[in-house]
Amino acid sequence: MASITLEGLKKTYSGDVQAVKGIDLAIEDGEFVVLVGPSGCGKSTLLRMVAGLETITDGTLKIGDRVVNNLEPAERDIAMVFQNYALYPHMTVYNNLAYGLKNRGFKKAAIEERVRKAAKMLEIEEYLSRKPRNLSGGQRQRVAMGRALVREPAAFLFDEPLSNLDAKLRVQMRVEIKQLQRRLKTTSLYVTHDQLEAMTLGDRLVVLNGGRIEQVGTPMEIYARPASMFVAGFIGSPAMNMVPIEYLSSHGAGELLADLPARTDIIGIRPDDMRLTPPATPHLVVESTLELYEAAGAESHLYVRLSESDQPTVIRVSGQPPVKEGETLRFYVAREALHPFNGDTGKRTG
Amino acid sequence: MVENRPFLNILTHLVLILGVLVVAFPVYVAFIASTHEPGAFVRGVMPLLPGENMWATYSQMLGSGWQVAGAPPVWLMLANSTIMALTIAIGKIAISILSAFAIVYFRFPFRMLAFWIIFITLMLPVEVRIIPTYAVVADLGMLNSYAGLTLPLIASATATFLFRQFFMTVPEELMEASRVDGAGPMKFFKDILLPVSITNIAALFVIMFIYGWVQYLWPLLVTTDEDFYTIVLGIKRLMASSDRVPAWNLIMATVTLAMVPPVLVVLLMQKLFVKGLTETEK
Numbered sequence: 277m278a279s280i281t282l283e284g285l286k287k288t289y290s291g292d293v294q295a296v297k298g299i300d301l302a303i304e305d306g307e308f309v310v311l312v313g314p315s316g317c318g319k320s321t322l323l324r325m326v327a328g329l330e331t332i333t334d335g336t337l338k339i340g341d342r343v344v345n346n347l348e349p350a351e352r353d354i355a356m357v358f359q360n361y362a363l364y365p366h367m368t369v370y371n372n373l374a375y376g377l378k379n380r381g382f383k384k385a386a387i388e389e390r391v392r393k394a395a396k397m398l399e400i401e402e403y404l405s406r407k408p409r410n411l412s413g414g415q416r417q418r419v420a421m422g423r424a425l426v427r428e429p430a431a432f433l434f435d436e437p438l439s440n441l442d443a444k445l446r447v448q449m450r451v452e453i454k455q456l457q458r459r460l461k462t463t464s465l466y467v468t469h470d471q472l473e474a475m476t477l478g479d480r481l482v483v484l485n486g487g488r489i490e491q492v493g494t495p496m497e498i499y500a501r502p503a504s505m506f507v508a509g510f511i512g513s514p515a516m517n518m519v520p521i522e523y524l525s526s527h528g529a530g531e532l533l534a535d536l537p538a539r540t541d542i543i544g545i546r547p548d549d550m551r552l553t554p555p556a557t558p559h560l561v562v563e564s565t566l567e568l569y570e571a572a573g574a575e576s577h578l579y580v581r582l583s584e585s586d587q588p589t590v591i592r593v594s595g596q597p598p599v600k601e602g603e604t605l606r607f608y609v610a611r612e613a614l615h616p617f618n619g620d621t622g623k624r625t626g
Numbered sequence: 627m628v629e630n631r632p633f634l635n636i637l638t639h640l641v642l643i644l645g646v647l648v649v650a651f652p653v654y655v656a657f658i659a660s661t662h663e664p665g666a667f668v669r670g671v672m673p674l675l676p677g678e679n680m681w682a683t684y685s686q687m688l689g690s691g692w693q694v695a696g697a698p699p700v701w702l703m704l705a706n707s708t709i710m711a712l713t714i715a716i717g718k719i720a721i722s723i724l725s726a727f728a729i730v731y732f733r734f735p736f737r738m739l740a741f742w743i744i745f746i747t748l749m750l751p752v753e754v755r756i757i758p759t760y761a762v763v764a765d766l767g768m769l770n771s772y773a774g775l776t777l778p779l780i781a782s783a784t785a786t787f788l789f790r791q792f793f794m795t796v797p798e799e800l801m802e803a804s805r806v807d808g809a810g811p812m813k814f815f816k817d818i819l820l821p822v823s824i825t826n827i828a829a830l831f832v833i834m835f836i837y838g839w840v841q842y843l844w845p846l847l848v849t850t851d852e853d854f855y856t857i858v859l860g861i862k863r864l865m866a867s868s869d870r871v872p873a874w875n876l877i878m879a880t881v882t883l884a885m886v887p888p889v890l891v892v893l894l895m896q897k898l899f900v901k902g903l904t905e906t907e908k
Contacts, residue, residue, distance in 0.1 A: 329802050350808035362799035366821040375817070376807035423807075 278340035278430040285335035297487035310478030318487040355424035363408040394425040434466040529560035537625040544615035547592035660879035667874040714838030717780035726789035828898035
């Protein structure tokens, strides 16, 4: 087990395409860090640089106290779980798990012991003599994890390991990965584009955009106080509503917004912070027309359009409120639930 | 698409049977001819049932050959052809799988140039460049040798191209996973890539074996010594007698014997062969 330190890590492809534009990040020993961002944000490239599958153009990468910039993946003492599992199709599950150990010159008995142990932990003992093609998606996923597990590496690297699973299995495996990491306390770096996966798995999230870090923090920190409009829109589902400040101040909220920093021109409001009943604290009131009612079991999504504006907005409420499409709705937002942003820089202002 | 109507069933079977007859009948006639005495075949009415001469004919051809026509015993020619076909098939696969491995998995300067140079040899088979190739082989002193028979035919792009296409469909993560697992390039080749390609290798082996087996022009040029005659060459020599009645029974016996090894190869490798052409285990 070890910490991972990234200092000014850069990746430039031929033709001056900068995929990763200088990343500083310190991952503590035993920490579960999730890299999250839209496709093309450089998160996978960054992970592969840590793994040693991509060369590092500039910067320093340390695993533990060792600079590993120019080491082969095998020498970095990391294990990786791939998106498509990358199991060796011609080998049995047992040999898939054992292959890395064999290459490292482990004795037969030691290999056997470790493989059994990992198989037991992942409950794949009964499949050890099967080939990957005779396994289901979830089972393959376990084998892929087992292959990382048996090595007892300094760090686990996960490259969107759940994206090939169906929704139900994904939730189940997510929980298992979390539990496993808790138990083993192995430093883990996990890449995903799924914000829910990121929120639930990570001790800390790193939100990436265009090869740069947008924000680093615990999931709740990021959710409660997104540092930019990008983060605000990416974390949380449905995405945060962005309303121009002129609209709000010209619709009776002027006083309430007066103490916001001057640069603020956009107000972010989470769909769950829009209430149909007024709160006791200072709040603003907005009128809108309900365009689409989406009932989703325990909660409902109301797609509305603000009155005298064509601003589409989403409201999330629990249960099924007795409202109809086409109806005019009045909703209330507490003052402290407003997220002030500057539209030009995209940054949070206060 | 799959319909199940009796009329269609009968029709498709009829077409199939007709096809089989068209292909198989000449083979059958060849075999029948080899079991009769020499004159039976040219008498006007072709016999359609086996004669009594079978053992005599086959033992003569296998044992001593037909010296009058300058044909060595068939077993020797069969052995030569087998050696030649096997060497070509194995040599081709070995060389091309390695070069495809280099082209697909390594980034070296002029990689694509190397690939295209290999590729254009597709347009220049031995038949096109037969004189220069002959000159090279002769200068190297490889006339009348197995090396001379096989080496020029081993060097070709088809197999390299096929393996390249196959390797490009093998997920890159497999290579990356093996790197993380501590396997170097050659270990990856041996432990992962080779086993994954096994069906393709088998399919290619069958095709290349038959390609080597039916070679005629090249062996004709480089062999003057009877000891290196291949079976296809032998058949031609048996027939090329202008001042003699061709001994059809002997010729057809040789033809029948010449068919046996390729048929065996196809039959034995059929399962892998079909698998290699239709599915890939990835």
